[in-house]
Amino acid sequence: MIESATRRIVFGHVSGQQLPVTLESMGYNPDQEKVSRPDGYHVYHWLQTAQGEGVIHIEDKRLTLPEGSGMLLLPGTPHRYEALTAGTWRTYYLTFAGSSAGHILESLDMHTDAFYRWESEAPLTGMLKEMLDRHDSAADMFNLGVSADAYRFLLTLNKYGHLHNNTSISRNVDKLQPLLKWMESRYGDPEIGLSDLASQLDVSGRYLNSLFLQTFGLSPYAYFVRLRIRKSKELLLGYPDLTVKEISRHVGFRDVSHFVATFRRQSGVTPEQFRRLH
Template identity: 50%
Template sequence: MRRFAFTPGGEQTLPLFVETIGIVIERKMVRTEGYPFFHWLQTTRGEGSFTVNGSTFALPVNSGVLLYAGTPHQYEASTELWETAYLTFGGPSVAEMLHTLKLQEGVPVRWDADAPLTGLLRDMLDRLETEPDLFGLNASADAYRFLIALRHYGRFDNRTDIAHGSERLRPLLEWLELHYADAEIGLAEMSGVLDVPVSTLNLWFHHTFGLSPYAYLVQLRLRKAKELLIGASDVTVKEIAERVGFRDASHFVATFRRKTGLPPRQFRRLYE
């Protein structure tokens, strides 16, 4: 068993702090009142059975589960040896982080064997055991990187992970980088690039990015507009609207303001 626990102190003032991290051999655990911190548990060898929110599911290698603080749960080994890696953490910004990353509670997460998730917690534990981290800053940064990787490579409810979903959409994403300025682009043109039905295209985008194909295109156009607003001061807002694919300047200004909180001219002044 390997375990690293932080002494309560300054690290708990961080937006995200690590309480414990470890690798253990599991038997059976019943927590009727849950755990006082957010809790991630993943299988490194063998297999376990996990029960939470009235559902029981298997946790084989390359799978894990995230629990919020205070969620009742229980788990036990399904094989003779069940080794797990775990991370417990807290902080005033954690709930918002998890919501933004769309990391679901109490749902089994799967990932491919070659995904870096498999060894991230072990690497993190190695660093904590060999490098001083008196204020928990390194552990906090590592934990945040782990959550980002979990969102990137994990599959929730058998959804496609972002890495593989992006690969499937890559031809279209590359095409949009070249043709985003065409105001005539619609769902028919985008689905035609991949030769799939519009319904399939919508499903792939929602599972990979959490938004529709057209919303992705709007985000791309706004990103290109920001680059022009910052790097091409001689180009008018009306010209920028045309260059990035908006049919008229008023629609561009309204969309830019709604998405960024600032009108284009005010955004430009921030970088003058």
């Protein structure tokens, strides 16, 4: 569960420390306010969506940040961001510098402002919450633990984050938003096929397939199936009295054995095992 209270940890000035990567701050914001920085931020800045959706403006680019995505901003990059709709936008963030931060990012080929996406099962999803929890429960007088955590986070982002930083990808994401929102409301309908998805944008199935592959590396229907599995996980954890068969129907599977096989293929465990583990 995502906590409702604001959590912010400030580690002070980073310029005087000689650690390879030094955290300036990290935190969780349950109701992200509008932010405008015409001169950019003075150190590296990572912002990711925990829940809801936001939009960030960088130069002439407008990037949507749904769940499972985040933005790495270099020092001095002018930007502004706000919630995409009237709904709540919950975010995690960290700001960092350090004597070797630039060299480390250069070696990871992460030396530009960049937009990243990742699968919900990837460690990135809950990593900043774990870092906050770990700091709350540990005495780290010299900030060595959080420095190591920051380095580990960058390595994890490099491994699991799918880089989408060109203008065409950004436009694709914006173009697909109406369909993605429609999918969120119709994932329980087992009758939906590719033609139904394409009709929501008034495009051909072939064009929609190309758009999804270019943007997410998945076909539209594979994306839809992953959405169904993600929703099933929410039901498995949030409604312990629901049976696996009932959940499979709720998320649009006609056959429970097909649901279990798909769940296992994507998650590495069966739905019942997932419920017990979590």
